[in-house]
Amino acid sequence: MTEFTPLLSLFGGGLIGLAAVLLMALHGRIAGMTGILTAVIPPVQSDWAWRAAFLAGAIIAPMLIAAMFGDVISFESxxxxxxxxxxxxxxxxxxxxxxxxxxxxxxxxxxxxxxxxxxxxxxxxxxxxxxxxxxxxxxxxx
Structure with missing residues (x-):
């Protein structure tokens, strides 16, 4: 059964939107994860640093939230x-x-x-x- 979490979903969507707007405003780039990832591997792009930081943030942020609030995120399928x-x-x-x-x-x-x-x-x-x-x-x- 899927949990209904409208407030958390709204907050998460807002953060995704904010990240997309900031990336466009500050770097003139679209926040497409596939495009960001394919330009990080191999690391030959001149804009590698922001791409690596964006991906690292996408990985580290959920870990920090889980650590701060004690939530365990299930990865079972x-x-x-x-x-x-x-x-x-x-x-x-x-x-x-x-x-x-x-x-x-x-x-x-x-x-x-x-x-x-x-x-x-x-x-x-x-x-x-x-x-x-x-x-x-x-x-x-x-």
Whole structure:
């Protein structure tokens, strides 16, 4: 069962939006995690430092919040590991052919009223809904 946490969700969404606005305002860059990650590995970009700091913050901030508030974040999944790996590969292929991920298109692209990002996000959401329906209702899954 999924917990309903509207206040925490609103706060987290606000922080994501703030990070996206600050990155655009201070560096003129879109906060798409895939684009940031692919320019960090290998570290040859002239703007490597801010990209590495952004990724480090995305990893360290949840750890700090968990340490401060004593929350334990569960990383368990009822889905078998091979399915998770296959899903990760499918998402990676989609990110490549979609020229970005949900953070770049969904958060930043829609905020810029980019038609390409609006269409990409609608495709992401429709694919997600279809996948959940198939797995839960047709395959009797997780």
């Amino acid at each position: 009822p889905v078998p590991m091979p399915w998770l790996v296959a899903g990760g590969i499918v998402v990676g292929v989609g990110v490549y052919f979609g020229s970005g991920c949900t953070s770049g298109h969904g958060v930043c692209g829609i905020a810029r009223l980019s038609p390409r990002s609006i269409v990409a996000t609608l495709v992401f959401m429709a694919s997600t809904a279809a996948t959940v329906f198939v797995v839960r209702h047709l395959l009797g899954g997780f």
